[in-house]
Amino acid sequence: MVTVVDLTLPGDALPLGDVLLEDEDARIKPERMAPISDDVLPFFWISDGSVGNIERALAEESTVESTERLASVDGRHLYAMEWAGDLGVVVESLEATDGVILDGVGEQGRWELRIRFPSHDRLREFADRCRASDVRFDVGGIYNPHVPTAKDVLTPTQWETLNVAYERGYFEVPRQSTLADLSEQFGVTEQAVSQRLRRALNGLVGSVRFDSP
Numbered sequence: 001m002v003t004v005v006d007l008t009l010p011g012d013a014l015p016l017g018d019v020l021l022e023d024e025d026a027r028i029k030p031e032r033m034a035p036i037s038d039d040v041l042p043f044f045w046i047s048d049g050s051v052g053n054i055e056r057a058l059a060e061e062s063t064v065e066s067t068e069r070l071a072s073v074d075g076r077h078l079y080a081m082e083w084a085g086d087l088g089v090v091v092e093s094l095e096a097t098d099g100v101i102l103d104g105v106g107e108q109g110r111w112e113l114r115i116r117f118p119s120h121d122r123l124r125e126f127a128d129r130c131r132a133s134d135v136r137f138d139v140g141g142i143y144n145p146h147v148p149t150a151k152d153v154l155t156p157t158q159w160e161t162l163n164v165a166y167e168r169g170y171f172e173v174p175r176q177s178t179l180a181d182l183s184e185q186f187g188v189t190e191q192a193v194s195q196r197l198r199r200a201l202n203g204l205v206g207s208v209r210f211d212s213p
Contacts, residue, residue, distance in 0.1 A: 003120045004102070006140035009111040013090045013135055015063040015083060016044065020106050023048055023057055028106040031078065042083075047076040063087055093129040097122040112140075120144075158200035161186065165197060 011020035019026050031043035046054050051069075054077060058067050065084035069077055093099070097117060104113035117123040123142070130137060154162065164185065169176025179190040186193060 001119060001144050003117045003123050004143040004145055005115055005117070005123055006142075007111075007113050007115060008138040008140060009090065009113065010136055011106060011109040011111065013088065013137075014106070014111055015081070015087050015091070016046075016058075016061060016106065018061050019046070019054070019057040020111075021109050023053060024108060026054070026057070026107065030101060030104055042081050043070070044079050044081060045076045046079060051077060089130060089133040089135050093126045096129065097126040099123075099126055153203045154200050158196055158203065161193060161196040162200045165193075170197075 011017040016028055020028065025048040027047050029045040031045060046058075048054060051072070055067070055069075058064055058079070063083055063085065065082045067082070068080045070080055071078040094101070094115070099122070100116045102114045102116050104111060106112075115126075117126065127137075161182070165171065165177070165182055168181065168185075170178075170182065179193050182193045183190045
């Protein structure tokens with residue numbers, strides 16, 4: 001079963017750790033950092049109020065081969081990174097266990113990460129690899145997310161309306177019932193039934209995550 005874990009790691013456990021440890025005002029947020037490897041070009045938002053400080057620190061960062069600033073928004077700066085050499089035990093362990101960083105931020109000398117693993121066994125393998133290399137970490141929580149059902153995302157009224165509409169053939173082609181039929185059954189206007197159905201369908205579609213290949 002898919003397992004999600006919240007971890008706190010020291011700043012030097014991941015690339016750009018020197019930036020975190022040397023600049024207490026630095027804040028680093030991965031835009032996309034999973035999986036990580038030396039032939040991937042990850043993107044990071046970095047802020048500390050000074051482009052000069054950021055780029056000076058990046059130039060001195062041992063894991064960075066080159067950087068390119070792609071955008072600046074409200075004091076935050078988006079950089080593309082090309083890595084140099086070994087990216088450390090945590091990155092290697094993520095690759096080996098198919099770990100995916102869903103979200104995270106680095107600040108005040110540490111990383112707060114939410115990571116998804118294909119199974120609890122892969123999470124255990126990741127933890128064992130880190131411990132074997134004396135990488136310290138704290139676990140904030142472990143979750144087994146489930147795929148939301150219709151009842152998770154709809155109100156009781158929307159759920160009932162959608163079910164009755166389906167059972168009475170409203171969605172069939174040709175339709176076996178009309179908005180007028182449904183409004184009579186529920187004792188509300190056709191417009192009210194239409195809004196319930198539209199909001200229910202919008203909620204269902206919105207709950208589905210479409211991932212790029």
